[in-house]
Amino acid sequence: MKNKIDKIKNRIEQAALSCGRDPLSVELVAVTKTVSPEKVIAAARAGMFIFGENYIQEAMEKIDKIADSRLSWHFIGHLQSNKAKYVVRYFDLIHSVDSLKLAKEINRQANKLDKIQNILVQVNIAMEATKSGVTEKDTISLIRDISKLENISVKGLMTMPPFFNQPEKVRPYFKALAQLKEQIQEESIENIEIKELSMGMTGDFEVAIEEGATLVRIGTAIFGDRA
Numbered sequence: 001m002k003n004k005i006d007k008i009k010n011r012i013e014q015a016a017l018s019c020g021r022d023p024l025s026v027e028l029v030a031v032t033k034t035v036s037p038e039k040v041i042a043a044a045r046a047g048m049f050i051f052g053e054n055y056i057q058e059a060m061e062k063i064d065k066i067a068d069s070r071l072s073w074h075f076i077g078h079l080q081s082n083k084a085k086y087v088v089r090y091f092d093l094i095h096s097v098d099s100l101k102l103a104k105e106i107n108r109q110a111n112k113l114d115k116i117q118n119i120l121v122q123v124n125i126a127m128e129a130t131k132s133g134v135t136e137k138d139t140i141s142l143i144r145d146i147s148k149l150e151n152i153s154v155k156g157l158m159t160m161p162p163f164f165n166q167p168e169k170v171r172p173y174f175k176a177l178a179q180l181k182e183q184i185q186e187e188s189i190e191n192i193e194i195k196e197l198s199m200g201m202t203g204d205f206e207v208a209i210e211e212g213a214t215l216v217r218i219g220t221a222i223f224g225d226r227a
């Protein structure tokens with residue numbers, strides 16, 4: 001485990017240096033869907049700190065079992081409004097907010113806990129019918145609306161492009177997300193400072209880093225193929 005994690009960290013560092021970026025500007029999210037609590041603990045011992053989960057029920061059981069307050073949990077899966085109350089309780093960052101309805105419910109639940117919930121807006125940059133995410137053209141107006149919600153802080157954008165494992169085919173989508181981030185910054189929306197770009201997985205994270213990723217979400221390269 002330590003060996004695999006060190007290798008990934010090393011590849012992240014090389015990718016960052018190769019394009020003149022500070023390696024510390026890229027954070028590794030270890031994706032632990034279907035991974036046992038024991039393996040998560042082993043990964044934490046091997047130097048992992050941020051973990052990404054997709055399914056709320058599985059995540060809550062795992063997080064409660066591991067019960068280590070030093071770890072940071074990110075929610076990266078598709079999220080329905082009726083699960084918002086759990087996600088707000090368990091997660092430091094939600095990568096997958098893609099509607100005002102969902103944002104409002106997260107805001108309501110965060111308000112009850114007296115918490116400012118950090119989120120990313122998930123963009124369906126390739127406009128795939130099967131994927132979640134707001135369309136590119138609706139992203140700015142969604143962020144404007146969310147910016148008015150007091151218990152949510154928008155930190156950046158996330159995408160799940162097609163063709164993962166074929167890095168050069170994915171590059172244009174990563175580029176498009178980075179451009180969209182620039183566009184949003186130019187809008188100077190009150191209360192909004194978009195810094196994070198969550199993009200890149202096992203098969204394409206180096207290209208994502210070259211295009212500006214600040215959070216890479218990696219499962220298979222750390223934990224092996226999922227059952």
Ligand SMILES: *Cc1c(COP(=O)(O)O)cnc(C)c1O
Nearest residue numbers: 031076201202203217218219220
């Ligand atoms: C599963 C998953 C990942 C990790 O994918 P790997 O190819 O195993 O690295 C990243 N992001 C999301 C949203 C996922 O669901």
